[in-house]
Amino acid sequence: MNSKLQKQLLKRSKAAKIERLGKGVSFLALMLIVLTVFAIIIFVTSKGLSTFFSNHVNVIDFLTGKNWNPNVTNAKGQPEVGALPMITGxxxxxxxxxxxxxxxAIGTAIFMTEISPQRGARILQPVTELLVGIPSVVYGFIGLTVVVPAVRAVFGGSGFGILSGTFVLFVMILPTVTSMSVDALHSVPRYYREAALALGATQWQTIYKVVLRAATPGMLTAIVFGMARAFGEALAVQMVIGNAALLPTSLVSPASTLTSVLTTGIGNTVMGSMQNNALWSLALVLLIMSLIFNLIIRLIGRRGAITK
Incomplete structure (x- = not known):
């Protein structure tokens, strides 16, 4: 009887089995994400390095060259795959x-959190969420029909170029930077504000001297995150920047970015060809820059945590 009771007590309960199953599923999901990320990095790296190992293109010439025409060879017998215009753009x-x-973004976040929290949250929060949900192709069409003609009328030229791309990306990253800045301001403890006001500081002095300084790491993270979003944007920028693989000479001259050249050229090349390998090298540069942006975000977040 004692042994039977002992077996029942040692038997794993139904709740314990469900908990173990949940942990197993969570671990498998985590491993799937990790393997997917590593697979993407390895694949893009292997394809991107083919330009340098298989086609024997010099890395320095690739990063500093000003001419992008993979179908043409230069005096050295190497294809002209200078990526400097796209990197600069x-x-x-x-x-x-x-x-x-x-x-x-910072002004909007201050209004939503410090100046008029109730009205700001009621009016600006839905607007910010709406801007986040608009597809990038819609921003591109708006930029093509509104921004490009406006730039052409005011600054001259064709209207396509760095300036048009800047205006479109400004609207696209504004809600992201605003939302993260609001979160950064909300993370500042309330007693910081109360202590400043108790010492005789005005509301603006409290915001500038106390709240903004305490929220600086979070707002820097928001800015870098917005830059990462802008750096990787493809379709909207492609529609307004002009897609000319030339080193930009002014803000209104047609230019190109890494993503615009990738989206326009990747479907017109054969896998394994020199032209295709060169585009994968651009993708590798884009991936490295994305990793650098993420590293900067982590460093800023860690520094902010240490400061607090």
Missing amino acids: SFVVTILSALLATPF
């Missing part, structure tokens, strides 16, 4: 859109 559009979006 991607960075210029990303930095300009982030500089333009940052003050609007």
Whole structure:
């Protein structure tokens, strides 16, 4: 009788079995995500390095060359696959859109959290969520029909170029930076504000001297996250930037980005050809920059956690 009771007590309950099953499913899902990420990195890396190992293109020439025409060979007998115009275009559009979006995003976040929390949350929150949900192709069509003609009328030229891409990306990353900035301001403890007001600071002094400084790591994370979104955007930028693989000479001259060249050229090449390998090398540069953006975000978040 004692042995039978002992077996019943040692027998795993139904709840324990369900918990073990849940842990197993969660672990398998986690491993699937990890394997998928590593598979993507390995695949893109192997295809991207083919340009340098199989086609014997010099890495320095690839990163600093100004001519992009994989079908033509230069005096050295190597294909002209200079990626500098696309890299420059991607960075210029990303930095300009982030500089333009940052003050609007921070100002909106301050209004929603500090100036008028109830009205701001009731009016601006749905607008921000709506902007996030709009597909990128819609932004591209709006940019093509509104932004490009406006830039052409005001600044001259064809209207296609860095400036048009900057305006489109500004609208696209604004809700992302705004939402993350709101979260950063909400994370500042309330007693910071109460202590500043108790010492005689005005509301604006409290916001500028206390709240914004305490939320700086979170807002920097929001800005870098918005830059990562802008750097990887393809369709909307492709529709307004002009898609000219030339080193940009002005903000209104047609240019190109890494993503615009990839989207326009990848479907017109044969897998394993020189042209296809060169595009995969651009994808590898894009992947490396995305990893760098994520690393910066993690470093900023870790520094903010240590500061708190």
